[in-house]
Amino acid sequence: MSALMNFTSRWKQKVKADVRSPKADLKVALDECVAALDLFLSNRFEDALTKLQSKAKDSMYHSLTYATILEMQAMMTFEPEDITVAGNTMKDAQIICQKFRKKTTVTDSINSLMNRHAAEKFTEEEMHAEVCYAECLLQRAALTFLQDENMISFIKGSIKIRNSYQTYKELLNVVQSSSYTKGENYSHLEGGVQLGIGAFNLTISLLPTRILRLLEFVGFSGNKEYGLEQLQEGASTENFRALLCTMLLLCYHTFMSFVLGTGEGDVDDAERLLLPFLKRYPKGAIFLFFAGRIEEIRGNIDAAILRFEECCEAQQHWKQFHHMCYWELMWCFTFKRQWKMAYFYADLLCKENSWSKSTYMYMKAAYLSMLGDEDYKPFGDDEIELFRKVPSMKQKIAGKSLPTEKFAIRKARRYLSQNPIKLPVPALEMMYIWNGYTVIGKHQDLTEGMLETLDEAERTLENGPVTEFLIDDQCLVKLLKGLCLKHLDKLSEAEQYFHWIHTKEQMIKYDHYLIPNALLEHGLICMQTGRNDEAIKILESAKQNYKNYSMESRTHFRIQAALLKAKSRTHNGKQSLPSTP
Known part of the structure; x- marks a missing residue:
């Protein structure tokens, strides 16, 4: 005790x-x-x-x-x-x-x-x-x-x-x-x-x-x-x-x-x-x-x-504690790909919590967009209309906007045109921002299920029209697929996806955050397979060569954590020993 x-x-x-x-x-x-x-x-x-x-x-x-x-x-x-x-x-x-x-x-x-x-x-x-x-x-x-x-x-x-x-x-x-x-x-x-x-x-x-x-x-x-x-x-x-x-x-x-x-x-x-x-x-x-x-x-x-x-x-007195649970429950049902249940908790947060109305509205729209055309939409909501509401719900805390809110608003602007081009997997993209793939990576069935959803999204992009967003969308899906493959111990395939994204750097128009994050994930695989010197080189590139992109601070924190780990292994003479996946 x-x-x-x-x-x-x-x-x-x-x-x-x-x-x-x-x-x-x-x-x-x-x-x-x-x-x-x-x-x-x-x-x-x-x-x-x-x-x-x-x-x-x-x-x-x-x-x-x-x-x-x-x-x-x-x-x-x-x-x-x-x-x-x-x-x-x-x-x-x-x-x-x-x-x-x-x-x-x-x-x-x-x-x-x-x-x-x-x-x-x-x-x-x-x-x-x-x-x-x-x-x-x-x-x-x-x-x-x-x-x-x-x-x-x-x-x-x-x-x-x-x-x-x-x-x-x-x-x-x-x-x-x-x-x-x-x-x-x-x-x-x-x-x-x-x-x-x-x-x-x-x-x-x-x-x-x-x-x-x-x-x-x-x-x-x-x-x-x-x-x-x-x-x-x-x-x-x-x-x-x-x-x-x-x-x-x-x-x-x-x-x-x-x-x-x-x-x-x-x-x-x-x-x-x-x-x-x-x-x-x-x-x-x-x-x-x-x-x-x-x-x-x-x-x-x-x-x-x-x-x-x-x-x-x-307890029923401090509802704020319920909101913490709603946030986690939203992600739990996201991991299980139960989009309607995830939507339910995003909706509760949107109605009851004021941390970031824009983020909550974005997540509601994101979950609806994950449903098939034949699926019933909860409360009769339409994802396009919800996405269009996101920018108007922007708020500032201490005079500044939240990084997650800025990200959601920037992504939702795509729906402001008269004929919007859908985001491919917005819920799964935000899941990456909150490092959710590390969670599902502990469970093979969850990871394989997420990979199926991403495969379907990739096929939709391949069979759809060429748009100004196509390369960005393809890079996003490949980043998320690479994460799933990594956690399924298919490291070589995952590494190829991360490298492919890097080769498309000059063609990306909007989602510039994908490049440093792909380098981060590539560096982590190098570290996992015992190539610490190569990992450090890639991570240093991600840290030094990119700036002014979405969620930059959070990515830099993650890069720093990875660099500390890689340099520690090199210092201890373990660079030739692969880590346990």
């Missing part, structure tokens, strides 16, 4: 104090905040917030925990309103934490914390105030990236929180120092440092090389393994931040490694982290959701569907 849960089960037995010292206040605050987290994890969301809100203007931990719960909601729902509220509340928490920090002058800054004697001048409460203040900055930066995954936005956010990063580094030196006197609540302080150091190292390590160089110039550095190690230690220790360390690890293994990488998160580790929480909170919506995601990644789509449905049934 997790150390955090042992802690939550004993919170009621904690110290009683009529006369409060700062230490007692700190301990009581931590106990109350852990109790509020216990309510939150039991689906008693409003009770948790109510418990915290009454002291949020006076206590740094109540304020931070209150803002953290709102941020967790925003991180899982992507609702613009949730993101704004969470950001403002976290900013308020930062102001509260500032009140508890050591009053310093310009010359006597927090940087003096590095000094052995200066550290002794900080009270326990002031040390906690430092880590809470740094955590506020860290979480505000996470919200900045959530609003826009553009790398430039991430750089701006990162530079703004340089103080957070430096504070964590300095606090790490202090807590590791043999001369530092550990207070009664030391484990919570150490957990806060592990959360910050782990989050920074893990996140920065994922960034493309050119961004890393800039960040290193201003004092940042990232080591993925060290970051994961710090988070693991924080998750396994009895401390207030154990839950956040666990949540960040679960997000990395089940989402970040897929959306911003090549889909190589440690699912077994994610399950190990999750199981104790599922045992204690069997109806906890958050944990049921992650359980569904783990089943989905493993290719156990039917089991995943049951978990997501169970998550929806577990």
Whole structure:
């Protein structure tokens, strides 16, 4: 059983104090905040917030925990309103934490914390105030990236929180120092440092090389393994931040490694982290959701569907958690090629969720377009009319459009003409944007079924008229077919498809993103067959020679993840050894 849960089960037995010292206040605050987290994890969301809100203007931990719960909601729902509220509340928490920090002058800054004697001048409460203040900055930066995954936005956010990063580094030196006197609540302080150091190292390590160089110039550095190690230690220790360390690890293994990488998160580790929480909170919506995601990644789509449905049934208060499940259910039925069921969940999202109405409308139209002419169209909708609505539903979050929304709008413009030329497989194309082929690749039947659909689309293109979109459409279908063949271990055939796309580079008119992505997939096959030097050359070409294409940031993240893997193998002398498919 997790150390955090042992802690939550004993919170009621904690110290009683009529006369409060700062230490007692700190301990009581931590106990109350852990109790509020216990309510939150039991689906008693409003009770948790109510418990915290009454002291949020006076206590740094109540304020931070209150803002953290709102941020967790925003991180899982992507609702613009949730993101704004969470950001403002976290900013308020930062102001509260500032009140508890050591009053310093310009010359006597927090940087003096590095000094052995200066550290002794900080009270326990002031040390906690430092880590809470740094955590506020860290979480505000996470919200900045959530609003826009553009790398430039991430750089701006990162530079703004340089103080957070430096504070964590300095606090790490202090807590590791043999001369530092550990207070009664030391484990919570150490957990806060592990959360910050782990989050920074893990996140920065994922960034493309050119961004890393800039960040290193201003004092940042990232080591993925060290970051994961710090988070693991924080998750396994009895401390207030154990839950956040666990949540960040679960997000990395089940989402970040897929959306911003090549889909190589440690699912077994994610399950190990999750199981104790599922045992204690069997109806906890958050944990049921992650359980569904783990089943989905493993290719156990039917089991995943049951978990997501169970998550929806577990609570009715925060509908936003239902929307997360709807999104995953939409993809689960996409993997099974059950277009009407996928359409059903896209329609629910379009009606109930405001993250990206354009994307949801696009997906509704995409699923209808996958149906045959003889199939009944749900609700009497027509895909051409739905596609035409997509551009008008564009919205901006923090003044910027979402990359996925921009992609959907650009693709839907094809239907604005009087006699539109159909997109060949729009649902399967968007599935690639979200790295869904890595999921179906775990299940041979699903992959073979998807290949059948793509073969049919290819025949339709071959037998149809020559249009201005033909080469683009052929390249798209061959890219997706290549992915299916790769996962069916037909690597030579897959490689030929990716190479064919590259030969058509000068003929592509609109979907320029296909070239760097075909090179990425080609590089991954080279790596899989032990040709690391060739893989690095191809991946470097994809990174250096192409820009200003759709979903560029996401592709660069994936290229960076592949390059790190290839260079690591070369460095370890394994370039001649093929990997397991």
